[in-house]
Amino acid sequence: MSKYSFDEIVSHLKSSGFVYQGSEIYGGLSNSWDFGIIGAALKKNIKDLWWKVFIETNPYNVGIDSAILMNPKAWEASGHLKGFADAMVDCKECKSRFRADKLIEDTTSLTVEGKSFEELDAIIKEHNIVCPECGKANWTNARAFNLMFKTFIGTLEDSKSTVYLRPETCQGIFVNFNNVLRTSRKKIPFGIGQIGKSFRNEITPGNFIFRVREFEQMELEFFCEPGEDLKWFEYWEKYCYDFVKKLGISSDKLRIRPHAKEELAFYSKATSDIEYAFPFTDWGEVWGIADRTDYDLSQHSKYSGKDLIYLDPETHEKYTPYCIEPSVGVERLFLMICCDAYDKEQLGEGDERIVMHLHPAISPIKACICPLSKKLSENAAKIFDELVKEFPCEFDETGSIGKRYRRNDAIGTPFCITYDFESQEDNCVTVRDRDSMEQKRIKIDELKDYIKERIEFK
Numbered sequence: 536m537s538k539y540s541f542d543e544i545v546s547h548l549k550s551s552g553f554v555y556q557g558s559e560i561y562g563g564l565s566n567s568w569d570f571g572i573i574g575a576a577l578k579k580n581i582k583d584l585w586w587k588v589f590i591e592t593n594p595y596n597v598g599i600d601s602a603i604l605m606n607p608k609a610w611e612a613s614g615h616l617k618g619f620a621d622a623m624v625d626c627k628e629c630k631s632r633f634r635a636d637k638l639i640e641d642t643t644s645l646t647v648e649g650k651s652f653e654e655l656d657a658i659i660k661e662h663n664i665v666c667p668e669c670g671k672a673n674w675t676n677a678r679a680f681n682l683m684f685k686t687f688i689g690t691l692e693d694s695k696s697t698v699y700l701r702p703e704t705c706q707g708i709f710v711n712f713n714n715v716l717r718t719s720r721k722k723i724p725f726g727i728g729q730i731g732k733s734f735r736n737e738i739t740p741g742n743f744i745f746r747v748r749e750f751e752q753m754e755l756e757f758f759c760e761p762g763e764d765l766k767w768f769e770y771w772e773k774y775c776y777d778f779v780k781k782l783g784i785s786s787d788k789l790r791i792r793p794h795a796k797e798e799l800a801f802y803s804k805a806t807s808d809i810e811y812a813f814p815f816t817d818w819g820e821v822w823g824i825a826d827r828t829d830y831d832l833s834q835h836s837k838y839s840g841k842d843l844i845y846l847d848p849e850t851h852e853k854y855t856p857y858c859i860e861p862s863v864g865v866e867r868l869f870l871m872i873c874c875d876a877y878d879k880e881q882l883g884e885g886d887e888r889i890v891m892h893l894h895p896a897i898s899p900i901k902a903c904i905c906p907l908s909k910k911l912s913e914n915a916a917k918i919f920d921e922l923v924k925e926f927p928c929e930f931d932e933t934g935s936i937g938k939r940y941r942r943n944d945a946i947g948t949p950f951c952i953t954y955d956f957e958s959q960e961d962n963c964v965t966v967r968d969r970d971s972m973e974q975k976r977i978k979i980d981e982l983k984d985y986i987k988e989r990i991e992f993k
């Protein structure tokens with residue numbers, strides 16, 4: 536379990552510019568969050584890194600950016616119009632509303648994925664689960680609540696103009712399957728990835744940015760020959776896990792949880808979640824990897840009347856490819872990274888520091904240039920001007936050097952560079968490492984390469 540309470544970590548993220556309350560000056564909007572001056576950069580770095588590792592440097596994959604609003608028929612085909620509903624129960628006493636599965640899982644040790652509404656009702660009764668708000672056990676039966684946000688296109692608000700904010704990005708990939716085949720030189724196996732906003736009218740959002748109604752997903756749909764799917768499922772499961780491990784996330788707080796047969800969606804042959812031991816729960820899903828068989832392409836073929844099939848150029852065989860989907864939410868990944876990076880260290884009597892041990896590849900600021908005295912600012916600024924061409928840097932000349940180190944530790948800056956009076960003589964600066972706090976004298980000429988080498992994702 537985490538050494539630090541969730542409240543402590545959230546308070547740090549709010550006070551140091553990672554996350555702001557959404558619409559704060561109007562009293563906020565429940566469960567909406569804005570990413571601040573540090574958080575926006577961290578979020579962008581996470582997305583850029585995913586794009587680099589999953590799209591640019593992976594030999595199989597290409598990327599697209601599809602529209603949020605889609606023809607509503609796409610949501611009929613995907614099953615979302617009928618089936619994208621959570622089981623919701625209301626407390627008859629205090630009128631609070633809960634997701635039945637989460638209510639059960641939070642109060643018992645049961646996993647209830649795949650259970651029918653009747654089965655959920657029975658479990659709530661059998662375990663005498665009480666309302667977390669008022670403590671009474673007087674529930675409505677579980678019923679469906681569609682999670683898709685509805686809106687209208689054009690000026691008429693009628694059923695003909697109804698559109699939905701996408702609840703996942705992957706349907707925009709499936710409907711472009713033929714376009715990607717036509718405009719790329721890809722052959723099976725290959726994947727199409729994208730990063731974009733998704734919206735779900737969650738019944739019980741919460742735990743800060745863990746479950747929100749507006750979030751970003753990074754999804755890959757990887758198409759392969761039927762029969763090869765389980766091999767590729769393992770490949771992507773490992774690929775995603777390695778990505779998280781390389782970010783430096785603690786092994787003892789990470790696990791891969793394969794879904795039991797009865798938990799699987801009816802079209803899925805295998806599904807695993809990469810889970811993290813968040814401070815507010817035992818294990819929380821961060822990344823889902825699913826073998827979705829040929830379900831999505833077949834459904835879109837059926838509903839659109841357009842064949843989404845593959846013609847093997849060598850064997851001339853025609854088939855509907857199977858699809859492996861690794862899907863992760865940017866906010867969940869962000870939260871896991873921050874929970875894992877947060878640390879408070881005692882440095883001496885009455886002196887402590889909060890430090891974010893972020894992987895330098897995703898740190899918002901890579902180096903902070905600190906002249907020891909304002910008299911040295913002009914020369915130190917020249918170093919800043921050079922380094923900032925290569926990576927994001929800060930220039931900080933205010934406060935004691937110790938305070939400047941603390942400010943940078945708190946936002947995860949891996950290097951602080953001090954320009955002192957000696958620097959004018961020996962053309963060297965002191966580089967202080969965030970994690971070890973070790974200080975090294977480095978030649979100014981070698982500084983750029985020294986830092987570049989250490990902020991790589993390897």
Ligand code: ATP
Pocket residue numbers: 703735737744745746747748750752820821822823862863864865866867868
């Ligand atoms: P959950 O069971 O937590 O509702 P899910 O199984 O419905 O999640 P998927 O549909 O598989 O989630 O979505 C893929 C990923 O998108 C999740 O692993 C998670 O990282 C992210 N995600 C899903 N819903 C939300 C949300 N409401 N807020 C933030 N991230 C989300």
